[in-house]
Amino acid sequence: MGRAWLDTVARRDDLRVSAIVDVSVETARGAAAERGWDIPCVSSVDEAFVAAGRPGMLLNVTIPEAHRTVSEAALRHGVPVLSEKPVTPTVSDALALAAVSELTGVLLATSQSRRYSAGIRSFREEVAGAGGAAQLTAMFFQNPRFGGFRDEMESPLLIDMAIHTFDQARYVLGADPVSVYCDEFSPPWSWYRGDAAAEAVFRFEDGARFAYSGSWCADGLTTSWNGSWRASTASGSVSWDGEAEVRAQYRDGDPRTVPVGGGEEGLAAALAEFVAALDGGPAPSGEVRANIWSLAMVEAALASARTGQAVRLDDVFAAASAHATRAARAIGDHAVAEAIAAWDGAPPR
Incomplete structure (x- = not known):
């Protein structure tokens, strides 16, 4: 990264x-050299501010x-x-x-x-134009063989990845959550030491529900890394495949593809x-102060999974x-x- x-x-x-700061100064120097940069490479922020000015x-x-x-x-x-x-x-x-x-x-x-992403922007705008979602669902199913620390984490999916999807839900709904019930587990074939799958339902301040279904050990028919989304509104439904396809169908109308912009x-x-x-x-x-709510969603989901309570x-x-x-x-x-x-x-x- x-x-x-x-x-x-x-x-x-x-x-x-x-300047580049890294606990391995040699790694920092290598990264600078790869890009042809002659800049200070040091092991602490304080050193960097001395070497390169503020x-x-x-x-x-x-x-x-x-x-x-x-x-x-x-x-x-x-x-x-x-x-x-x-x-x-x-x-x-x-x-x-x-x-x-x-x-x-x-x-x-x-x-x-x-x-x-252009896809989530178009999805959010379409959902808002349809009056907002009362029910939002995201499915995230991937199968990365990371090796290393993630394989040993207690809750690899919730701690290392779910914050992305939780934050996207806040973005789409334009609201903050009130409560969550979460069940965390691992399928018998999982290669992770900790629980690598979860089902969670969040209640938001406007009454909307956000349902998250995720797994990091799901072989076959994997979703986008952005997940697969569906929003139910008073006017109809909107879906996003996590990439560039947004579709909508409203009452008594035919399904249509929503244009996805650039940027x-x-x-x-x-x-x-x-x-x-x-x-x-x-x-x-x-x-x-805004982003802390996405982190709190993770912490609340973990607490729910460990206590079995909302x-x-x-x-x-x-x-x-x-x-x-x-x-x-x-x-x-x-x-x-x-x-x-x-x-x-x-x-x-």
Whole structure:
């Protein structure tokens, strides 16, 4: 992903990479050399800011466990951050980072790159034009043989992948969830140590339901990596194959194909939105206080799967807020603790 982001930046005329930070400096130097760049390659954010001066932004493409440390260091240096998903592994840490962003006045956003496709834009617009969905379904069935850490994770699908689909559901519905019931399991043929399949139903604030059916060990008839979607509206139904086909059929009408527009997608679109925000445009859709809801959906689904009970998002935020406040006070960061406590749950947007 680091190399993918380097190439995404390189394709823009208004940006340049001023330094690369990696725990393996040799790996960083190799990536720079591959692109013909003579730039500092160092092992810490602090070193990078000394070697290259304060940059206009930082792309955080570290492993999730390092996201908070790296992002917080940049924010406290006054450097805006665009982070790979998830913004942090836990809602508690995300609340702490949101507080730092608020206190410093420095932008922090997450790149939820699967929001940015021509297909999902057209699907969302068609659903909205039909009056909005009361029932939204996404099926995600893939069979990657990753090897390595994902094969050993306790909940590889929910923790490492489901946030994309959950975030897409928020984008399509234009609303936030209230509660979830989730059942997590593994089919007997799974090659993962942890549970690699899940069924979840989210209830949203406007009464809509979002049903997620997913598996990372499904051989044959795999879906797109964006999943396969169906929305039921008062006017009829809209579907999206996860790629470029959007179809709709309304009451007493024939099925029709919905035109799919163009525009930037994926990492390039996420980067463009972030840079536009730095240039005075609107906050990016992945701004931490908004994106934290997608992370909370994952945490709530995990809690539901482990307890066998429906879980309210308010309870997830309350527990995370209490934990984050205690942790901040324990290290003497009373400003962060007070900011989190003042929100009394999810941060305002």
